[in-house]
Amino acid sequence: MSALKIKKGSTSHSAYNLRPNYSDTIERHTLAVLVENEPGVLARVIGLFSGRGYNIDSLTVAEVDHLGHRSRITIVTTGTPQVIEQIKAQLGRIVDVHKVNDLTVEGPSVERELALFKVVGTGDHRIEAIRLADIFRASVVDSTLESFVFEITGTSEKIDAFAELMQPLGLEEIARTGIAALARGHDS
Amino acid sequence: MTKAMTGAKMVVQALIDQGVDVVFGYPGGAVLPIYDEIFQQNSIKHVLVRHEQGAVHAAEGYARATGKPGVALVTSGPGATNAVTGLTDALMDSIPLIVLTGQVPTFMIGSDAFQEADTVGITRPCTKHNWLVKETDKLATTLHEAFHVATSGRPGPVLIDIPKDVQFATGTYTEAQQVETHYNPQVKGDMEMITELARAMETAKKPVFYTGGGVINSGPKASQLLRELVAATGFPITSTLMGLGCYPASGDNWLGMLGMHGLYEANMAMHDCDLMINIGARFDDRITGRIDAFSPGSTKAHIDIDASSINKVIHVDIPILGDVAHVLEDLLKVWKERGAKTDKEGLNNWWSQINDWRKIDCLKFKQEGNVIKPQYALERLEALTKKHDRYICTEVGQHQMWAAQYLGFEDPNRWMTSGGLGTMGYGFPASIGVQMGHPDALVINVAGEASWLMNMQEMGTAMQYRLPVKQFILNNERLGMVRQWQELLHGERYSSSWSESLPDFVKLAEAFGAKGIQCHDPETLDDAIMEMITYDGPVLFDCLVEKHENCFPMIPSGKAHNEMLLGDADTSDAIQAGGAVLV
Numbered sequence: 053m054s055a056l057k058i059k060k061g062s063t064s065h066s067a068y069n070l071r072p073n074y075s076d077t078i079e080r081h082t083l084a085v086l087v088e089n090e091p092g093v094l095a096r097v098i099g100l101f102s103g104r105g106y107n108i109d110s111l112t113v114a115e116v117d118h119l120g121h122r123s124r125i126t127i128v129t130t131g132t133p134q135v136i137e138q139i140k141a142q143l144g145r146i147v148d149v150h151k152v153n154d155l156t157v158e159g160p161s162v163e164r165e166l167a168l169f170k171v172v173g174t175g176d177h178r179i180e181a182i183r184l185a186d187i188f189r190a191s192v193v194d195s196t197l198e199s200f201v202f203e204i205t206g207t208s209e210k211i212d213a214f215a216e217l218m219q220p221l222g223l224e225e226i227a228r229t230g231i232a233a234l235a236r237g238h239d240s
Numbered sequence: 241m242t243k244a245m246t247g248a249k250m251v252v253q254a255l256i257d258q259g260v261d262v263v264f265g266y267p268g269g270a271v272l273p274i275y276d277e278i279f280q281q282n283s284i285k286h287v288l289v290r291h292e293q294g295a296v297h298a299a300e301g302y303a304r305a306t307g308k309p310g311v312a313l314v315t316s317g318p319g320a321t322n323a324v325t326g327l328t329d330a331l332m333d334s335i336p337l338i339v340l341t342g343q344v345p346t347f348m349i350g351s352d353a354f355q356e357a358d359t360v361g362i363t364r365p366c367t368k369h370n371w372l373v374k375e376t377d378k379l380a381t382t383l384h385e386a387f388h389v390a391t392s393g394r395p396g397p398v399l400i401d402i403p404k405d406v407q408f409a410t411g412t413y414t415e416a417q418q419v420e421t422h423y424n425p426q427v428k429g430d431m432e433m434i435t436e437l438a439r440a441m442e443t444a445k446k447p448v449f450y451t452g453g454g455v456i457n458s459g460p461k462a463s464q465l466l467r468e469l470v471a472a473t474g475f476p477i478t479s480t481l482m483g484l485g486c487y488p489a490s491g492d493n494w495l496g497m498l499g500m501h502g503l504y505e506a507n508m509a510m511h512d513c514d515l516m517i518n519i520g521a522r523f524d525d526r527i528t529g530r531i532d533a534f535s536p537g538s539t540k541a542h543i544d545i546d547a548s549s550i551n552k553v554i555h556v557d558i559p560i561l562g563d564v565a566h567v568l569e570d571l572l573k574v575w576k577e578r579g580a581k582t583d584k585e586g587l588n589n590w591w592s593q594i595n596d597w598r599k600i601d602c603l604k605f606k607q608e609g610n611v612i613k614p615q616y617a618l619e620r621l622e623a624l625t626k627k628h629d630r631y632i633c634t635e636v637g638q639h640q641m642w643a644a645q646y647l648g649f650e651d652p653n654r655w656m657t658s659g660g661l662g663t664m665g666y667g668f669p670a671s672i673g674v675q676m677g678h679p680d681a682l683v684i685n686v687a688g689e690a691s692w693l694m695n696m697q698e699m700g701t702a703m704q705y706r707l708p709v710k711q712f713i714l715n716n717e718r719l720g721m722v723r724q725w726q727e728l729l730h731g732e733r734y735s736s737s738w739s740e741s742l743p744d745f746v747k748l749a750e751a752f753g754a755k756g757i758q759c760h761d762p763e764t765l766d767d768a769i770m771e772m773i774t775y776d777g778p779v780l781f782d783c784l785v786e787k788h789e790n791c792f793p794m795i796p797s798g799k800a801h802n803e804m805l806l807g808d809a810d811t812s813d814a815i816q817a818g819g820a821v822l823v
Contacts, residue, residue: 074555088422091372092360103365134551141548147369147389147423 268315270342296326332660454520635691
């Protein structure tokens with residue numbers, strides 16, 4: 053799914069739109085949650101999802117403002133519009149949460165994921181692997197005579213496609229970061 | 241101004257600065273430094289409970305009866321895990337608590353030390369927020385912030401886990417006013433939405449106020465404003481179990497409690513209304529019954545301070561995010577500025593319909609023969625205690641519902657019951673907390689014998705502090721509500737729902753040095769109740785009642801408000817398979 057597309061049925065444009073027009077379609081939303089970088093804050097967020105039966109498709113977290121003591125958690129989740137609204141409201145009442153943004157409905161956004169691929173092989177497979185890596189603009193970050201480690205960034209779909217192509221060429225291991233996302237334009 | 245002191249001293253200092261006068265607790269290895277500081281001061285009274293669960297429920301009772309946050313202090317490991325039920329109870333009912341737990345020293349955390357438990361991990365889902373304080377310098381700030389978080393927005397329990405070395409070490413004490421916090425929930429409602437509600441009130445033909453615990457939590461002013469609003473509009477008002485007392489039971493517009501065991505007129509009004517104004521309630525499943533048949537024809541407004549309560553269960557048309565007192569103040573103002581209009585004719589018809597429903601007299605019962613009906617016991621308790629400004633606690637089960645039906649509450653903060661979690665064993669320790677907050681008041685815990693036994697050890701606490709709490713036990717020698725459900729749902733197979741090997745409650749009371757009274761005769765009930773009220777000290781009142789009485793009205797699981805059962809004659813096949821899976 054393109055990150056730019058606003059799904060049918062989602063009429064809300066803020067994390068606290070209290071008058072949503074609900075439908076039964078399952079939607080995929082990317083939420084950016086700005087939190088106080090306190091011990092246990094990630095456990096609070098994850099515990100909320102497991103405790104209330106919400107889905108997590110992808111989750112990334114890292115400190116983004118050392119002086120301000122803030123971390124950003126990017127969560128990709130799926131659910132009906134009512135569930136998505138509940139998730140945002142529930143996240144919003146965690147004491148350590150400063151802000152919840154629904155990037156899927158608030159306007160266009162960019163989503164990227166980084167992945168490392170270990171591909172083991174020699175001969176034709178090895179040559180094909182490096183040709184495909186070139187096409188996907190993956191770079192080689194480690195090499196032996198029998199293996200490569202590729203680094204690739206892009207949308208999750210691009211990484212999925214790359215993984216599928218590498219499978220018959222000796223793909224041994226993948227490490228993916230999960231999705232990082234930001235709203236396009238000058239507004240934060 | 242900064243002051244250097246030990247962490248243990250900071251705890252006591254912060255409690256004093258926050259205006260705490262009583263702490264309910266139980267000592268242990270990991271909190272000894274704090275107990276040592278408590279020993280050396282006179283500002284804060286410590287109440288030694290007999291089990292940590294009792295400490296938390298007592299703090300809850302204190303908080304609900306006084307409107308101030310309750311404080312409990314327990315040790316690490318088992319002390320903390322024993323507090324979990326009370327924390328969950330307080331979270332479900334939005335009761336502000338500060339629970340302090342000791343922890344093994346920081347350098348031993350993670351080593352499976354003696355009496356170590358991952359307290360912040362265990363209590364994360366059952367607190368509004370919690371902290372593990374690893375530096376003494378941060379302790380005072382955390383303590384002050386804890387009071388702020390517990391009492392702001394939707395109130396709730398918070399927990400601070402304090403390792404023993406942090407209690408011993410010296411650090412800098414931060415004053416409360418120096419603490420900055422980013423946690424400031426919105427209290428003022430959106431004026432556009434409030435105006436929309438005022439407009440809906442002007443044209444409503446069949447309006448009803450549906451109020452809940454949020455009115456009580458918002459403070460006495462909210463109840464005052466609610467009464468003004470009801471008087472000015474003439475609309476009928478019902479309340480959840482949690483909101484009893486926000487509008488006086490003697491008030492003209494009072495319909496009684498609604499919900500699963502609510503009054504016929506209240507539930508019918510909810511079902512048939514054209515404007516439902518939810519004030520600080522949360523559309524709990526005990527209120528709504530079957531969701532898709534819940535008040536099908538109404539416009540629904542919802543005033544709540546918690547955004548996650550709005551549209552969680554029931555889709556509402558007029559959502560207002562804010563504190564009840566603030567919103568009601570604005571609502572009254574807007575509605576009056578617009579001319580204080582209502583549809584008089586529509587309201588008259590609505591009231592005549594309601595009065596027809598009232599004629600069903602859904603709480604009627606017959607006291608005949610020589611066995612006391614539980615309803616009769618409560619009716620007499622009501623009559624004989626009404627003139628007191630009394631405080632009522634309950635345990636959980638049939639007696640709790642009968643107490644809600646047959647006792648009238650004239651003011652907020654007079655009714656302490658475990659609503660959301662439904663914790664058997666809540667009432668007795670809660671009554672101890674209430675009595676600590678109101679030493680001269682008449683405090684009665686309406687109990688069932690099974691619930692009461694769950695925390696009976698607190699008799700020791702009541703005796704030690706000379707707290708004249710009255711334990712009014714409706715003893716049917718059954719887990720009455722379980723028995724009722726087994727009768728209705730499980731083919732009258734009463735699996736483990738009777739109380740065998742019960743103690744002699746009179747002798748039990750006497751063993752603790754308290755007074756025991758037993759009554760089984762309707763003729764002597766009044767005298768026995770008077771004896772309980774006038775006795776200066778804790779009383780254990782063993783009221784032997786009809787064993788197989790069912791609690792009605794009842795909305796069976798999976799049914800709508802207008803499908804109430806009014807008595808035993810209605811019950812055959814009342815609940816179908818779909819409803820049987822619901823709790």
